[in-house]
Amino acid sequence: MSIFRNLFQKKHNDKSLQSALLQMQGKFKNFMSILESNNKVLKLISDLEEKSQGDYLFDINYLKKSVNEIKLDSTDIIDNLVMLGGNQYLPLKEINNGIFNLLDDILSRKTRIIRDDYCKSFNLIGNSDIPGFGGKNARMGELTSKLNLPVPEGFAISAWAYKSFIDKHDLSTKISDKIKQVDIKNFGDLKKVSQEVEELILNSPLPEDLSDNIMQFYNELTSGRQDYFVSIRSSALGEDTELSFAGQYASFLGVSENELLDSYKKVLASKFSPNAIYYYLSHNLDESELAMSVGCVKMINARISGVIYTHDPVKPDDNCMVVNSIYGLGQYLVDGTVTPDIVRISRKDNSIISTDINPKTSRLVMKQDGVLNHENIPKAEQDLISITENELAILIDFAVKIEKHYGEPQDIEWVIDKHGQPFILQTRPLRLIKASPRKQMPDISGFQLLASGGTTVCPGGGYGKVKHIKSSADLDKVSQGDVVIARNPFPGLVTVLGKINALIAVIGSVASHLATIAREYRIPAVVGMKEAGAIEEGTTITVDAGTCRVYRGNLDELVEAIQPEFDFFDGDPLFNVLKKLLRNLSPLNLIHPLNDDFIIANCKTIHDITRFAHQKSMDEMFKGADMIKKDDWVGIRLKSSIPIHVEIIYIDKELSAMPKKRVIKPEQIDCLPMKAFWDGVIQEGWPKPPPIKTKGFVSVVANAKAKQPKGEFGKKFGKKSFAVLSKEFMILSLKMGYHFITYEAMCSDVISKNYIKMQFKEGGASVDRRIRRIKLITKVLEYFGFDNSTKGDFLDTSVSYESKESILEKLRILGRLTMLTKQLDMAMSNDSIADFYTQDILRKLKQ
Amino acid sequence: MELKTAGELMIPLDKYPHIPYWFSIRHAIAELTHSQLVIDGQISLARAVLVFDDEYNLMGLVRRRDIMKGFEPENFFGDQAHYSQHLFEVKHDPDLLEISSERLHKSIEEKAEQAVSSIMAPIEATVDYNDHLFKIVYEMNHHQLSMLPVIKDDAVVGVIRTVEVTSQIAKNLGIKLNT
Structure with a gap:
């Protein structure tokens, strides 16, 4: 039997009443614990959301601590709900655990590798395959299957294939143990560990079924042609998504059948190149989260190749596309060997805004046997523009389609073969940097200008001693705070980006992979500054990357003035972790308690769990109270000028501390929210009984009632109204004849705890009239700042985070509105009369 | 001739304005002003508002004439009007009263806030859902009513007015309705 029934049927001094009251108070404690934990969870989520706006700094420990606290509270919510409502709520635990397993994975940044085929043709994969085949492969598939754009034929080897290989030799543990010992500031150390790991991978044979499957796909692709070569390139699961990883992993061009499997392993091993290890360790990434998928793509013997940025990455407001073009294969562009021709195209009308032709002294071409060959370009051709207007138009058309499809600026690699056939090799999101307006500039007239020219890769300024770097071998000499001048922006430079103040490349373009990475690291960088090569080693210089100028000396005031205001967290790995966490914490999928989908199985986020638990805990409390029969007598009954008998249970009072009289007046209510609400009720008052003379009328049409709709609706509630109260909290179930309303309110000195929640249901009139009343109440409550959700004749409304005074005032309004809408x-x-009543009631309540 | 029943001719209750007895005269006026009845494509204003108690028992109805009565001067200034009537034994002429427009306005507002039950008229007759046209005509003539509640299984299910009755007679006579 319900504890409510026990409570209400016994006499006041009966011991069992005492026990029932204690039991009830225990249940209520569960309910209050749910509320408290609920508030804590929502506050923690809200705090994380605030951090995600980028206005506050945070670290990984903050994220871990917050998630841990949320876990404790959400577990507490479910435990209390089970105690309140029974084992029917146990499945919530499983969902909760599932969400936190996922959150733990995000925090530790493990990637769960999905079981998939070892290999799939590009035309069979799309964006949904990113988890299994990486962004690069998936987008290649998407370009051909969805956009029908020309991409080289080929197939992708899944991350599942990588896992099978790694698992077969238990390489994961061995590799992790080695990487843990790396000092990322020491290039020699990075190189040593990298070599050890690469050897480990290259010396381990591929599983037989995997190598067979790769060869089967290769043979289907080449149909046995001996002059068919492929490129083998990485598509790591994290690559080109939130972090660019541009150029950090190896690609192999002109690969023949015999070299295929070894090249595949070499690409896998490149995941542990010094650059790559540095990159993910410096981004707080874990080795295990970067599983490797690989693409096997038909080699296109390029006449020209290049990159299109659908916006200028450093001047996004210029509203133009930037096309970089060189002769031969694109390798010399992305590794910075050749400075490309740069054509800027208006995004408005595709007209050419400017053409910057650079001398292209060499090109990389593939010979008939697949071997790559460095060729010098005849002098007469070096200064000619490498791309025609017609080719530009075709590529721009592709770029517009790709950007439109992905809905964001793109960095697109393209190639045009000897026959003039264009192909898209890859596309990825383009990171834009917007320099803030310059502050007042200091006087730098006394400082010597040492070099100028080139192209801004990343704006800003930095000073330090010059270190000239020709190759990876020189990287060890770079110290904290140096300015690096490199001959070309080769990928190995990434390992020093964390400690230098500025980077200059004598040749190269913004299209190089290193440029992408420099923008990611926010390192002021200029490429193509020829004069910089002559600056003496060890000279202290200041680089103004925005204007591409280098001054002798330390111009700290200039550096301060030209510092761009980056959206600091954009692209930051921790920020991305936070965004992923929020995706599993914050969205609310369970909207309306009356919806069919308001069920445990649909709790997808922690917010869903809190929403569900709050609603169900309320229901459980009211369910108990609904068992109170009309003749039951609770210890305390509210008696006022309103003929609604409200049975009151105090959950913060001992039985002995309850009022001796079993009937209390409104002024004796020892609960702030209930008192305020009832003040409102009394202010409007209850309708006076009809005049005596009208009684005769009824007899004329005895029992002539308005026809009531069938079913549950229109039934008059015989049950009693009741309230469970404490000093600052109330839940009140009010049976108003033909409709019932539940109110829940917390009113304390702590604003974050305060809230009102009301649910209004049913009525005596036809459904359309009841719905109109709900609309009226919704409009009125909207005016008073309530957040409403309706379904048919059911209203769920709430207000929160308000001061004590505001909560009390709103409760008075609710009390009045309750009477006015009876x-x-x-x-x-x-609808017309409904509008009249809406305005009428609003006018009255505003008085 | 086809004899239709009250159930077939009536305006269903959910289309007809009705209010609880404690609602004000102002509310009844608003109901009459805002309610639009669309019957056979013809739009008309409701002539009365049904009044129910909180148990959904039909208590009476408020017609325009009941509202008019409610605003008669003696209902505003009962004592003064009766006093003058008694002294001079003439029919009270409101023009003779010295009433300021401000006071009059205030009085109208006050009167309008009184419960509609204070002016409603009794239900003097009803017809059954299955009663045919002649029975309806008889009840209307006999009680000199232009509107009757329609009862089915002890519940009010609608109302029938002289408009519906005469329209039906017109149809039976082959007179085309102007819709």
Whole structure:
């Protein structure tokens, strides 16, 4: 039997009443614990959301701590709900655990590798395959299957294939143990560990079924042609998504059948190149989260190749596309060997805004046997533009389609073969940097200008001693705070980006992979500054990357003035972790308690769990109270001028501390929210009984009632109203004849705890009239700042985070509104009259 | 001739304005002003508002004439009007009263806030859902009513007015309705 029944049936001094009251108070404690934990969870989520706006700094420990606290509270919520409502709520635990397993994975940044085929043709994969085949492969598939754009034929080897290989030799543990010992500031150390790991991978044979499957796909691709070569390139699962990883992993061009499997392993091993290890360790990434998928793509013997940025990455407001073009294969562009021709195209009308032709002294071409060959370009051709207007138009058309498809600026690699056939090799999101307006500039007239020219890769300024770097071998000499001048922006430079103040490349373009990475690291960088090569080693210089100028000396005031205001967290790995966490914490999928989908199985986020638990805990509390029969007598009954008997249970009082009299007046209510609400009720008052003379009328049509709709609706509630109260909290279930309302309110000195929640249901009139009344109440409550959700004649409304005074005032409003809308549904015959009553009630409540 | 029943001719209750007895005269006026009845494509204003108690028992109805009565001067200034009537034994003429427009306005507002039950008229007759046209005509003539509640299984299910009755008679006579 319900503890409510025990509570209400016994006499006041009965011991069992005491026990029932204690039991009830225990249940209520569960309910209050749910509320408290609920508030804590929502506050923690809200705090994380605030951090995600980028205005506050945070670290990984903050994220871990927050998630841990949320876990404790959400577990507490479910435990209390089970105690309140029974084992039916146990499945919530499983969902909760599932979400936190996922959150733990995000925090530790493990990637769960999905079981998939070892290999798939590009035309069979798309964006949904990113988890299994990486962004680069998936987008290649998407370009051909969805956009029908020309991409080289080929197939992708899945991350599952990588896992099978790694698992077969238990390489994961061995590799992790080695990487843990790396000092990322020491290039020699990075190189040593990298070599050890690469050897480990290259010396381990591929599983037989995997190598067979790769060869089967290769043979289907080449149909046995001996002059068919492929490129083998990485598509790591994290690559080109939130972090660019541009150029950090190896690609192999002109690969023949015999070299295929070894090249595949070499690409896998490149995941542990010194650059790559540095990159993910410096981004707080874990080795295990970067599983490797690989693409096997038909080799295109390029006449020209290049990159299109659909916006200028450093001047996004210029509203133009930037096309970089060189002769031969694109390798010399992305590794910075050749400075490309740069054509800027207006995004408005595709007209050419400017053409910057650079001398292209060499090109990389593939010979008939697949071997790559460095060729010098005849002098007469070096200064000619490498791309025609017609080719530009075709590529721009592709670029517009790709950007439109992905809905964001793109960095697109392209190639045009000897026959003039264009191909898209890859596309990825383009990171834009917007320099803030310059502050007042200091006087730098006394400082010597040492070099100028080139192209801004990343704006800003930095000073330090010059270190000239020709190759990876020189990287060890770079110290904290240096300015690096490199001959070309080769990928190995990434290992020093964390400690230098500025980077200059004598040749190269913004299209190089290193440029992408420099923008990611926010390192002021200029490429193509020829004069910089002559600056003496060890000279202290200041680089103004925005204007591409280098001054002798330390111009700290200039550096301060030209510092761009980056959206600091954009692209930051921790920021991305936070965004992923929020995706599993914050969205609310369970909207309306009356919806069919308001079920445990649909709790997808922690917010869903809190929403569900709050609603169900309320239901459980009211369910118990609904068992109170009309003749039951609770210890305390509220008696006022309103003929609604409200049975009151105090959950913060001992039985002995309860009022001796079993009937209390409104002024004796020892609960702030209930008192305020009832003040509102009394202010409007209860309708006076009809005049005596009208009684005769009824007899004329005895029992002539308005026809009631069938079913549950229209039934008059015989049950009692009741309230469970404490000093600052109330839940009140009010049976108003033909409709019932539940109220829940917390009113304390702590604003974050305060809230009101009301649910309004049913009525005596026809459904359309009841719905009109709900609309009226919604409009009125909207005016007073409530957040409403309706379904048919059911209203769920709430307000929170308000001061004590505001909560009390709103409760008074609710009390008045409750009276003003009593059986108002009867009068709501059309929308016009409903509008009249809405305005009428609003006018009254505003007085 | 086809004899239709009250159930077939009536305006269903959910289309007809009705209010609880404690609603004000102002509310009844608003109901009459805002309610639009669309019957056979013809739009008309409701002539009365049905009044129910909180148990959904039909208590009466408020017609325009009941509202008019409610605003008669003696209902505003009962004592003064009766006093003058008694002294001079003439029919009270409101023009003779010295009433300021401000006071009059205030009085109208006050009167309008009184419960509609204070002016409603009794239900003197009803017809059954299955009663045919002649029975309806008889009840209307006999009680000199232009509107009757329609009862089915002890519940009010609608109302029938002289408009519906005469329209039906017109149809039976082959007179085309102007819709």
